[in-house]
Amino acid sequence: MALLEVNHLDVHFALRKGDVHALRDINFTLERGERLGIVGESGAGKSVAAFALLNLIAKPGFIAGGEVNFEGKTLNTMSERRLRKVRGNRMSMIFQDPMMTLNPVLSIGEQMIECLKAHRRISTKRARAIALDKLQQVQLPSPETRLAQYPHELSGGMRQRVIIAIALLLDPDIIIADEPTTALDVTIQAEIMALLLNLCEQHNVGLILITHDLGVVSQVTQRMLVMYAGRVIEQGPTREIINDPQHPYTQGLINALPQMATPGEQLNQIRGSMPSLSNLPGGCAFHPRCDFIKRADGQTRPACVEQVPGFVTSGNCQVACHMVAEMQEDRRLKEEGQ
Template sequence: MALLEVNNLDVRFALRQGDVKALRDVCFSLDRGERLGIVGESGAGKSVAAFSLLNLIAKPGYIAGGSITFDGQELTSMSDRALRKVRGHRISMIFQDPMMTLNPVLTIGEQMIECLKAHRRISSREARAISLRKLEQVQIPSPEKRLNHYPHELSGGMRQRIIIAIALLLDPDIIIADEPTTALDVTIQAEIMALLLELCEKHNVALVLITHDLGVVSQVTQRMLVMYAGRVIEEGPTREIINDPQHPYTQGLMNALPQMATPGARLNQIRGSMPSLNKLPTGCAFHPRCDFATRPEGTPRAACTDEVPGFVSSGNCRVACHMVAEMQHAERIPVEEKPS
C-alpha cells in the first residue's frame, strides 16, 4: 500500500457568485522514499494541491470531495487535534518564502525548540541538542551561533537551510516543498535542491516538490504530475515525460524552455493564458490554446470542445487528452514543428 493516496480530490472556494473549482478529480499516490514533482503554470492548482494534503486550505476554500489517505488514515475527516499530530511531525512542509515562515521576533533556537516540544515530551536541553544536530545536517556553518540569531540576521540561502532543518526536526515520512528556491539566486537554488535531495535519500523521506522549473524536476524527482486549470493532465515517470511529452500542454511547456529556441530567435510560447477557474472552457480546458484541437481544415474537433477528456495510457504515463490515441496510431507532429 502506498504511503499517501489521493483519490478524486475536489477543492472549491465559496464565493458570492458561486463555488469556484480549484481542484477537480485529482488522483495520485506516493510511496515511502519516492520523489514526486508537480508542475504547471501559475494558477494550475499546484499549491492548492499541496495545502490540501494537510487540510491547510484557508476559508472560503474547502475540500468538497475525494479522499486523502496517509499511512492508512483518512486525513480529510480527521479532527484538528488529530491533524496536529500529523502536521509538522509525520508530514512537514517547506514554503516559498522563509521570511514568511520564520517568526521574526524569536531566535532560530527558540523556534526549533518550540516545534520539538509541541510534538514530543522532552526537555529544552534535549530539544536544543536535536536542533543543533539538524543544523549540522543541513550544513549550516557555526550552528551553535545560528541558534541565537534572528531570521533577519541570516542570508536567504541560510534561512532556507534552516527551514529544511525545521522540516526534518521530527523525522517526517513526507516533506512537501512548495517552490522552495523561488526567492534565491541560481547558484544557491542548486545548492539547496542538492541538499534536499541528499537528505531525502539518506533518511528515506518521500518528497512532493511543487515547482514551475522543469529542469529541477528532471534532476530531483522520479515521477511527475502536470497540472492545468485545477486538473492533472499527464502523469508518469519523470524521464519518460521529459523525453517524450504526450499532452499538447506538456509539449508546450517543454518547447518554452530557452534551450529549445533557435539562438537569436524569439522564445517559443504557448499562445493565450490560463483560463479563470470560474470561467473554464467547455470540454478540455486547454482546447482554446491547443493546436491539435483544430482540424487541418480549420474546424474545431467536437470532442475537444464538448467533452472533458478521460485518462488514456501511453507507455508508462496517463494522459488526459482526446488526441493521444490518434497520435499513437499516426505519425505525431514533433513538438518543435507544431503549426503556429
C-alpha cells in the first residue's frame, strides 16, 4: 500500500452561476521517500490539488468526490480533530510566499515553539532545542540569533529556510512544497532546492513539488504529473517524460524553455492561454491551442473536439491524448497486417 493514494479526486467551487470544476478525476500515489512533481501553467489546478490533499480547501470550494488516503485512512472524511494529528505532524506544507506564511508579530523562535507545543506535550526548553536543531539542519547562519529575530529582519532566502525548518519540525512523512522558490533570486532558488532535496533524502521524506519550472522538476523529482485545466494529462517517470514527452501540451512546455530556443531568436511559446474553468471547451480542453489537432490528411480529429480523452499507456507513462491513442492504433493495425 502506498503512503499516499489519491483516487478520483474532484474539487468544485460553488458560485452563483453554478459549480466550477477546479479538479477533475485526479489519481496518483506517493511512496515513502518518493519525490513527485506536479507541473503546469498558472490556473492548471496545481495549488488547488495541494490544498485538497490536506483538506484545506476554503469555501466556496469543496471536495466533491474521490478520496485522499494517507496510510489507508481517508483524510477528506476525517473529523477536524483527527485531521489535526496529520496536518503539520505527518504531512507538512511549504507555501509560496514566506512573508505570508510567517506571523510578523512573533519571533521565529516563538512561532517554532508554538508549532511544536500544539502537536506534542513538550517543555518550552525542549521545544527550543528542537527548533534550534532544525535551523541548523537548514544551514541558517547564526541560528541562535535568528530564533530571537522577526520575519522582517531576515532576507527572502533566510525566511524560506525558516519555513523549511518549520515543515521539518515534527518529522513529517510527506512535505508538499507549493512553488517554494517563486519569490527568490535564481542563485538562492538553486540553494533552496538543493537543501530541500538533501533533507528529504536524509530523512526519507516524501516530497510533492508543485511548480511551473520543468528544469527544477527534472533535477529533483522521480515521477511527475502534468496538469491542464484541472486534469492530469500526462504522468510517469520524470526522466522519461522530459526526454520523450507524448502529450502536445507537455511538448509545448518543454519547447518553451529558454535553452530550447535558438540564440538571438524569439522564444518558443504555446499559442493562446489557459481556458477559464467556468467555460471549458468541449472534448480535450487543450484542443484550441493544439498544433496536432489535424491529421496528416488535413482533417480535424473529431474526437479532439467532442470527447474527453482517456489515458493510454505509452512506455512507462500514461497520456490523455486522442492523437497518441490514434497513433498507437495505427501501429497495432500495421503490425497485425504484417
